[in-house]
Amino acid sequence: xxxxxxxxxxxxxxxxxxxxxxxxxxxxxxxxxxxxxxxxxxxxxxxxxxxxxxxxxxxxxxxxxxxxxxxxxxxxxxxxxxxxxxxxxxxxxxxxxxxxxxxxxxxxxxxxxxxxxxxxxxxxxxxxxxxxxxxxxxxxxxxxxxxxxxxxxxxxxxxxxxxxxxxxxxxxxxxxxxxxxxxxxxxxxxxxxxxxxxxxxxxxxxxxxxxxxxxxxxxxxxxxxxxxxxxxxxxxxxxxxxxxxxxxxxxxxxxxxxxxxxxxxxxxxxxxxxxxxxxxxxxxxxxxxxxxxxxxxxxxxxxxxxxxxxxxxxxxxxxxxxxxxxxxxxxxxxxxxxxxxxxxxxxxxxxxxxxxxxxxxxxxxxxxxxxxxxxxxxxxxxxxxxxxxxxxxxxxxxxxxxxxxxxxxxxxxxxxxxxxxxxx
Amino acid sequence: xxxxxxxxxxxxxxxxxxxxxxxxxxxxxxxxxxxxxxxxxxxxxxxxxxxxxxxxxxxxxxxxxxxxxxxxxxxxxxxxxxxxxxxxxxxxxxxxxxxxxxxxxxxxxxxxxxxxxxxxxxxxxxxxxxxxxxxxxxxxxxxxxxxxxxxxxxxxxxxxxxxxxxxxxxxxxxxxxxxxxxxxxxxxxxxxxxxxxxxxxxxxxxxxxxxxxxxxxxxxxxxxxxxxxxxxxxxxxxxxxxxxxxxxxxxxxxxxxxxxxxxxxxxxxxxxxxxxxxxxxxxxxxxxxxxxxxxxxxxxxxxxxxxxxxxxxxxxxxxxxxxxxxxxxxxxxxxxxxxxxxxxxxxxxxxxxxxxxxxxxxxxxxxxxxxxxxxxxxxxxxxxxxxxxxxxxxxxxxxxxxxxxxxxxxxxxxxxxxxxxxxxxxxxxxxxxxxxxxxxxxxxxxxxxxxxxxxxxxxxxxxxxxxxxxxxxxxxxxxx
Numbered sequence: 057x058x059x060x061x062x063x064x065x066x067x068x069x070x071x072x073x074x075x076x077x078x079x080x081x082x083x084x085x086x087x088x089x090x091x092x093x094x095x096x097x098x099x100x101x102x103x104x105x106x107x108x109x110x111x112x113x114x115x116x117x118x119x120x121x122x123x124x125x126x127x128x129x130x131x132x133x134x135x136x137x138x139x140x141x142x143x144x145x146x147x148x149x150x151x152x153x154x155x156x157x158x159x160x161x162x163x164x165x166x167x168x169x170x171x172x173x174x175x176x177x178x179x180x181x182x183x184x185x186x187x188x189x190x191x192x193x194x195x196x197x198x199x200x201x202x203x204x205x206x207x208x209x210x211x212x213x214x215x216x217x218x219x220x221x222x223x224x225x226x227x228x229x230x231x232x233x234x235x236x237x238x239x240x241x242x243x244x245x246x247x248x249x250x251x252x253x254x255x256x257x258x259x260x261x262x263x264x265x266x267x268x269x270x271x272x273x274x275x276x277x278x279x280x281x282x283x284x285x286x287x288x289x290x291x292x293x294x295x296x297x298x299x300x301x302x303x304x305x306x307x308x309x310x311x312x313x314x315x316x317x318x319x320x321x322x323x324x325x326x327x328x329x330x331x332x333x334x335x336x337x338x339x340x341x342x343x344x345x346x347x348x349x350x351x352x353x354x355x356x357x358x359x360x361x362x363x364x365x366x367x368x369x370x371x372x373x374x375x376x377x378x379x380x381x382x383x384x385x386x387x388x389x390x391x392x393x394x395x396x397x398x399x400x401x402x403x404x405x406x407x408x409x410x411x412x413x414x415x416x417x418x419x420x421x422x423x424x425x426x427x428x429x430x431x432x433x434x435x436x437x438x439x440x441x442x443x444x445x446x447x448x449x450x451x452x453x454x455x456x457x458x459x460x461x462x463x464x465x466x467x468x469x470x471x472x473x474x475x476x477x478x479x480x
Numbered sequence: 481x482x483x484x485x486x487x488x489x490x491x492x493x494x495x496x497x498x499x500x501x502x503x504x505x506x507x508x509x510x511x512x513x514x515x516x517x518x519x520x521x522x523x524x525x526x527x528x529x530x531x532x533x534x535x536x537x538x539x540x541x542x543x544x545x546x547x548x549x550x551x552x553x554x555x556x557x558x559x560x561x562x563x564x565x566x567x568x569x570x571x572x573x574x575x576x577x578x579x580x581x582x583x584x585x586x587x588x589x590x591x592x593x594x595x596x597x598x599x600x601x602x603x604x605x606x607x608x609x610x611x612x613x614x615x616x617x618x619x620x621x622x623x624x625x626x627x628x629x630x631x632x633x634x635x636x637x638x639x640x641x642x643x644x645x646x647x648x649x650x651x652x653x654x655x656x657x658x659x660x661x662x663x664x665x666x667x668x669x670x671x672x673x674x675x676x677x678x679x680x681x682x683x684x685x686x687x688x689x690x691x692x693x694x695x696x697x698x699x700x701x702x703x704x705x706x707x708x709x710x711x712x713x714x715x716x717x718x719x720x721x722x723x724x725x726x727x728x729x730x731x732x733x734x735x736x737x738x739x740x741x742x743x744x745x746x747x748x749x750x751x752x753x754x755x756x757x758x759x760x761x762x763x764x765x766x767x768x769x770x771x772x773x774x775x776x777x778x779x780x781x782x783x784x785x786x787x788x789x790x791x792x793x794x795x796x797x798x799x800x801x802x803x804x805x806x807x808x809x810x811x812x813x814x815x816x817x818x819x820x821x822x823x824x825x826x827x828x829x830x831x832x833x834x835x836x837x838x839x840x841x842x843x844x845x846x847x848x849x850x851x852x853x854x855x856x857x858x859x860x861x862x863x864x865x866x867x868x869x870x871x872x873x874x875x876x877x878x879x880x881x882x883x884x885x886x887x888x889x890x891x892x893x894x895x896x897x898x899x900x901x902x903x904x905x906x907x908x909x910x911x912x913x914x915x916x917x918x919x920x921x922x923x924x925x926x927x928x929x930x931x932x933x934x935x936x937x938x939x940x941x942x943x944x945x946x947x948x949x950x951x952x953x954x955x956x957x958x959x960x
Contacts, residue, residue: 090877140877142857154861156885158872162865180917182786185708187760190788192942192949196919203923209937209950234954278756279946295762306951319881322713 058166060084060379061372062153064141064320065173067096068361069352069368071124073171076372078131082379086165087128087135088155094128094135095121096175097198098361100205103226105253109362120361136160144170144324149383151324151347169347169375172321172335173368176353178223179313186218188275188284197223197311201230210234212307216284217241218272220248220255222359222451224311229258231309238262239303242270242286244293247425249313250451251359271295272308281306314357324348331401332356338390339407339416340374341367346384349375356403356419359453363419367403370417387411391435391467397475398422398429398448407470409463416458418472422448428477431456435467448474484510485838487666487675489654489689491515492523493630493820494812495681496638497827503644505831505840510675511638511646512668514653515944517904518897519634521683523820524907525707525758525790527747528738529721530626531818532569534589534597541800543592545822545829550624552824560636561852562629563739569625569721570605572616572775581725582620589622596623611717613777625721629739630820631907632852637824639896640850644843648897651945654682657692657809664808677808677834684755684793686801686813694805698813702755702791705747706764708772711783711915715741717776724775733771735779740910745772745779747790760789785915792816802829810834853891853908857883878928879921881914889925893932900933902926903943922949 061077063070066089077085093099098106101117108114111123128135136157143154151167178196193212195203200211201223213236217224220243228238241259246269248255259266267286273295274285288299316334318326326335327344334355335343342349351371352364378384387408395402400423407416418433426448433441433456440462448454456472486502488495491513502509515521530553536542557564573582582599589597598621605619606612612619642648649670656667657678666673682689687700710717715737724732736744748764769781795801795814800822805811810830815822834840856864856874868875873887892899892908899905902912905925912918912925926940926949941947 090880138876140880140883142877142883156856156864156868156875156877158868158875158886161868161872161875162861164861177916178919180785180915180919182709182784182917185765185784185787187762187765187787189759192947196916199919199922203950204954207923207927207937207950208953208955210952210954211950213951273762274759276759279942279944280948 057163058168059086060168061086061171061375062165062167063087063171063173064144064153065089065096065175065354066094066135067173067175067352068098068121068124068364069175069354070096070171070173071128072365072368073173073351073372073375074133075124075127075131076369077171077376078133080373080376082376085133087133088139088141088153089135089137090140092138094125094137100202102205103230106361109360110365124365141320144320146324146345149346168379169349171371171375172343172348172350172354173352174317174320174354176314176316176357178310179315181310184312186272186275189277191275191277191279191281193277193281193307194275195307195309197221197227197309200309201227204230204234210236212236214239214305215307215309216272216286216303216305217309217311219243219311219313220250220266221311221313222250222254224309225250225254225258227309227311228264229262232262232264238264239305240265240267242267242272244269244271244289247449248451252449252451273300275308281308284308314353316354316357318354321350321354329401329405332403336405337403339404339412341371341404342374342378342384347378356401359451363453366417367419385411391470393418393470393472395420396471396473398424398426399472399474402472407458409460409465412460414460418456418458420454420472420474422450422454422474425449426474426476429474430477432473433458434471434473435463436469444477481665481672481674484508484673484675485840486677486679486834487512487673488679488681489666490681490683491518491638491648491650492521492681492683493519493634493637493823494815494826495679496634496641497823498679498681498812498830499641499646500637501827501831502834503641503646504843504846505835506843507838507840509646510673511641511648512652512654512666512673513648513650516650516900516941517943518638519631519907520943522791522793523630523634525788526630526705526792526817526820527734527736528627528630528744529569529734529736529820530564530628531821532589532597532622532625533592533594533818534585534620534622535818536592538588538591541802542818542822545800545825546818547593548825549818549822550626553626553628556824557628559848560640560850562632562636564626564628565739566624566626567720567737568621568623569723570609570612571620571622571723571725572605572612573618573725574615574774576617578725579618582618585620594622594624597621609718609720609722611776611778612722613775616775627721627736627739628820633820633823635897635908636850636852637827640848642896643850644846654689657689659693676838677810679810679812679830679834681812683815684791686793686811687795690805690811690813693809696805698801699796700814701751701794702757703794703816704750704752704757704789704791706760706768706787706789707744707746708765708768708784708787710743710745710780711785712741714743714780714783717743717779722775724771732775733768735772735776745769751794755791758789758791760787764789786917800826802826804833804837808837853888853895856885856888878924879909879911879914881916882910884909884911884921886928889928890932893929900929901941901943901947902929902949905929
């Protein structure tokens, strides 16, 4: 069995990629989705705030997903549901996707191109090595969200949340609305990893304290959580003796980071960035393996789904072009894109002046809070772009629309700099 | 009052080992366990090593049972369908002055009947195990050392026992024991039971049970050990178990691959008072990471997916207490390391004593074969495809990290001693043991447990009775 383009994942990234590929002329697109429905994690995000950029209106997660699902149905894009991809491999120039499902058993699908759109997973307790007992009542925020929103069950009544990622903030509000008491949100860093609007709308509006530079240093309870101990941390993130505070609670929610889910990417040999934990991609969102594209949270964790959709459309278009051209267009030059100053990474990591379209969106995040900042783009030492940013925060993605017209030829590196204005 | 020939107290690896060996004889046998599942105490949290047997003093029960248990393991893994790998082990030392101690271990091993040992220089050892630290001066290589899954070993023996007629009563706590004529009356949370013989395999509580009825008292100190488990991507960091010779840096910790492809670091050793305190500590986990780095270099500590601690039942006499301590009362007490390795041998030893004492005839129908839950992920594609054709539920993946299918989870729930809790499913199938640590699959496994066992979701537990996962229904048609 062969398909021109196989999209792994039917969440917001996979759907937008599939639709863009189809609209760019690819006829034979197949979506593989492990859940029984399309839509991915949006299905459990019943709060509003999605789609402000894409649709200029405030939608819930399922509503946002529905727009893309309806379109996929209009375009009659085939999708296999409840189908889990268990291997991705390459023999010569051919790509093979191995998947299993109840309906079709084990299938090996040959693909002209593959779009990776598997999303991300939450970091678990173990990754933080939080000491204490191992009782029931410790959930990652997304798991609790599923239990509340999809299953209709309350995972706890007295809650402490560790980590101020967006899901943690959203769940602070959700648990409060369901009648639970959220005692505090502790955040290891001196700043929140979530969107400003979520801190205001989910914590401040409900009087839930956000304790920055705090972490959980002990968990109590044999069978079910009975309490946690939090403490303030110093600049090396080590707990400060004497600042311990024991908080009785029956539940600990963890919102301590998201990890792009790249086990399949690793299986096929895609090169990953140690900063984003996602594939290194070029201007076409193509990975180190020709014909394998990536978009959405598997590539780098996004703040807004609108940007996932936008990025995925590009990946879908480029995958269609790859299949139509019968391979990757050779380019004489690949300019590395380097993050500098507070910029932690860039997507993409290379831009080919020959291959690039008129514009390429460069996305990145900063590693610290910046007030009165500026983003500059240089080709070598030549300033191509400079724009003030009043505020930049680690929880929010930044972007620069890079113009082909900026390049005169002969450049060796593109530098993306984020810093304070006075730094210059 | 229900009457049995033998009641075994405790469904850990030792109790299960005794139960399986008793099943080779005719009689009415019962295992009582206070937890809802097998392997809920000391047996579940340890180093998962099948020791070669050079460690224990020659002539001790520890030495005898260790070497014998090690030799039984190949056949046992075959019969019980459980993973076991004879990967070999190194004991490494970090100073020239310590080399004689390696020689001592070697000599002790020879006395205990251990084969396949060699003394190596640091270079020779590093040639075999490239990630050994540059500081390693010398090493004892023990080829017969192996790794096993402690849970599957325990469950395998228990299910084999059950299949051959041994009864199991879970959620049953022993509250007292009394002699009545020639027999024993065991008081439990589920009522009184009568037996001609009682086996004490009560782990860290074995001293309590023993002291109820025996003149010579025992004293067990729970010795807590903390561990870190690393992701599968780190599993190949060493190909053998690496122990450190106690010495220059105190008592070391081990670094070992696991049968499931993870990397295990630990344990620390701290004597504690409370018999249930399995909390980990910041200091303990830091010690594990620090000490493991002495013997093995470049351990990817960022790949830690979970940490845990276990209790070893250390008896003051420093040896296993095995045998008939009062008429018809058989001890398997003080079973600390190498207890996991020794359990099958202890089972054989005690069942022999009990069989003779009670005059139990051989059970001609004993079937040594037991099948575990199939592991689709480990199968060749054709075999996997065939399995899914036969049972489509094997094609529905529930745990994505460990690729565990709905079919495997249903098999675990409906097994001979089926899983009743989230942890029970996890230990039988590995659903929830992977890098996301059950974030994705736990609501789905809870649904399956609730449907298959006819429980409301609020009754689904993580492990113990109080380990409720969701507390109440928030909406839906059932809501008043």
